[in-house]
Amino acid sequence: MTDAYVVGVDMIKFGRFPEKSVPQIGAESALLALDDCGLSIQDMEALYCGNLMQASAMVGQRILQEIGQTGIPVVNVSNACATGATAFREAWASVKAGLYDIVLAVGVEQMGRGLLGGTGGKGIPKEGLFGSGTMPAVFAEAGMEHARKHGTTFEQFAKVSVKNHHHSTMNPKAMYQIETPLETVMNAEMISYPNTKLMCSVNVDGSAAAVIATEKKARELGLLGRAVKVCASVLTSDRWQERDLVMPDVNTCTQEAAAKAYAMAGLGPEDIDLVELHDCFATAEILHYENLGLCGAGEAGRMIDDGEVALGGRIPVNVSGGLLSKGHPLGATGIANIYEVSTHLRGEAGERQVQGARIGMTHVIGLGSACGIHILEKAA
Amino acid sequence: MSQPLPAVDYLKLPEGGEPYLEGHRCQTCGASFLGKRNVCSKCGARDQMQAVHLPNSGSLYSYCIVHRSFPGIEVPYISAIVDLDDGTAIKGNLINIEPDPAKIEFGMPVEVVYGDALGRRDKEGNAYIAYFFQPKSG
Ligand SMILES: [Zn+2]
Numbered sequence: 001m002t003d004a005y006v007v008g009v010d011m012i013k014f015g016r017f018p019e020k021s022v023p024q025i026g027a028e029s030a031l032l033a034l035d036d037c038g039l040s041i042q043d044m045e046a047l048y049c050g051n052l053m054q055a056s057a058m059v060g061q062r063i064l065q066e067i068g069q070t071g072i073p074v075v076n077v078s079n080a081c082a083t084g085a086t087a088f089r090e091a092w093a094s095v096k097a098g099l100y101d102i103v104l105a106v107g108v109e110q111m112g113r114g115l116l117g118g119t120g121g122k123g124i125p126k127e128g129l130f131g132s133g134t135m136p137a138v139f140a141e142a143g144m145e146h147a148r149k150h151g152t153t154f155e156q157f158a159k160v161s162v163k164n165h166h167h168s169t170m171n172p173k174a175m176y177q178i179e180t181p182l183e184t185v186m187n188a189e190m191i192s193y194p195n196t197k198l199m200c201s202v203n204v205d206g207s208a209a210a211v212i213a214t215e216k217k218a219r220e221l222g223l224l225g226r227a228v229k230v231c232a233s234v235l236t237s238d239r240w241q242e243r244d245l246v247m248p249d250v251n252t253c254t255q256e257a258a259a260k261a262y263a264m265a266g267l268g269p270e271d272i273d274l275v276e277l278h279d280c281f282a283t284a285e286i287l288h289y290e291n292l293g294l295c296g297a298g299e300a301g302r303m304i305d306d307g308e309v310a311l312g313g314r315i316p317v318n319v320s321g322g323l324l325s326k327g328h329p330l331g332a333t334g335i336a337n338i339y340e341v342s343t344h345l346r347g348e349a350g351e352r353q354v355q356g357a358r359i360g361m362t363h364v365i366g367l368g369s370a371c372g373i374h375i376l377e378k379a380a
Numbered sequence: 381m382s383q384p385l386p387a388v389d390y391l392k393l394p395e396g397g398e399p400y401l402e403g404h405r406c407q408t409c410g411a412s413f414l415g416k417r418n419v420c421s422k423c424g425a426r427d428q429m430q431a432v433h434l435p436n437s438g439s440l441y442s443y444c445i446v447h448r449s450f451p452g453i454e455v456p457y458i459s460a461i462v463d464l465d466d467g468t469a470i471k472g473n474l475i476n477i478e479p480d481p482a483k484i485e486f487g488m489p490v491e492v493v494y495g496d497a498l499g500r501r502d503k504e505g506n507a508y509i510a511y512f513f514q515p516k517s518g
Contacts, residue, residue, distance in 0.1 A: 123387060129510050130473065131460060131473055141461055144443055145442040148486040192446050194481075243441070243469035246414070247469060
């Protein structure tokens with residue numbers, strides 16, 4: 001099988017755009033990604049579009065109605081917070097399989113404000129009667145499981161948010177660029193202990209897009225110079241676990257996806273120069289240091305205390321600002337992560353550049369569950 | 381006024397008997413589930429599910445303290461994951477203890493208690509019975 005390369009990739013600055021439609025928001029990053037490699041929609045052989053909230057509304061076709069209706073096949077993808085990564089992976093798979101030489105993947109979301117999750121069902125409302133189904137609560141319970149096993153503290157969880165907010169001050173495409181000290185994070189409104197408001201991802205609108213090509217096509221187009229090789233693409237779902245009916249297990253599907261990704265790439269955690277992982281809540285980021293093998297079991301609290309995961313540290317995590325500060329437009333997140341890692345591998349990340357970055361990893365979790373991991377490497 | 385209804389389908393209210401939680405246990409692999417099912421999602425066995433009475437005692441596995449919920453939901457409250465004594469995991473409100481992390485201990489013994497579903501009624505005005513967890517007395 002041929003290798004597949006990201007030859008063009010970009011995202012819009014995340015924000016709130018109630019005056020725009022979902023396809024309009026998606027079209028913006030599609031055009032940016034095409035511009036990034038100097039191509040047009042006429043060069044694309046297929047479109048893979050990730051969007052969650054309008055999953056039944058043909059968002060991909062409507063993006064083409066904004067930027068060029070060329071009659072190419074369009075696949076609309078929905079997979080919770082792994083939606084963007086799944087669209088990217090389907091695009092990658094089509095190129096690997098030899099179906100197409102060059103394709104476009106777009107992830108887009110327009111979010112409301114407020115809490116996600118929780119409601120629904122027949123009879124009477126269950127929220128607050130049988131615990132909480134809100135996302136901050138679900139991920140707080142996952143974090144408290146880590147606290148139970150390893151003694152992780154509220155302060156350690158809070159430090160994740162301090163770090164990611166600091167990183168985002170160097171990312172002009174993040175929703176926020178605001179230094180946020182530990183006291184501010186810990187004293188913010190408590191949503192679900194131990195997650196305060198500043199430890200919850202920001203609901204924003206956004207989109208990101210990538211152009212993926214075979215090695216041959218990338219070479220023909222003269223695009224290998226800035227290209228980024230996709231060394232691994234893995235998707236897992238939630239294997240049966242004893243508590244998973246009442247406590248979604250975001251750990252096992254991540255551990256399994258990471259093991260497969262390392263095997264596929266022929267690499268190990270020690271080879272990874274930066275990671276963009278799914279910090280939907282500060283508690284979640286701590287879990288994934290261990291799930292991705294960035295440290296041993298029970299060492300995540302020490303990782304954040306020692307600054308190993310900050311820019312300049314041993315293995316910088318979420319230098320984009322992460323979902324906590326860059327923002328989390330669900331369907332766009334899994335491609336925005338690809339953009340971030342690719343930008344570092346290209347040496348184009350400016351002030352927040354991870355020096356000498358050659359290999360990077362992206363990770364997303366869609367609760368329910370889907371885990372998507374990609375390993376990217378600078379083209380030789 | 382009609383009889384109160386169970387707030388979830390795995391809570392059973394036998395006539396003239398005590399309320400209880402019903403699980404379904406796979407006769408092939410032993411996995412335990414809340415709610416009815418035909419196929420075991422652990423081992424894939426078909427038609428091996430047997431209804432069982434779940435125990436009314438267990439221990440606190442994990443929790444969080446909810447300070448912001450949907451409009452109209454009273455906060456704060458403790459959202460708890462409990463391992464019942466037979467290994468079945470179940471989620472609910474932990475009551476009769478302060479919602480303060482300093483007061484709550486992982487692994488603390490809890491018991492299942494039954495009562496009115498916090499005054500919630502459906503559109504037809506029916507009352508409901510729910511289950512809660514509380515620290516085990518004695
Ligand atoms: Zn079974």
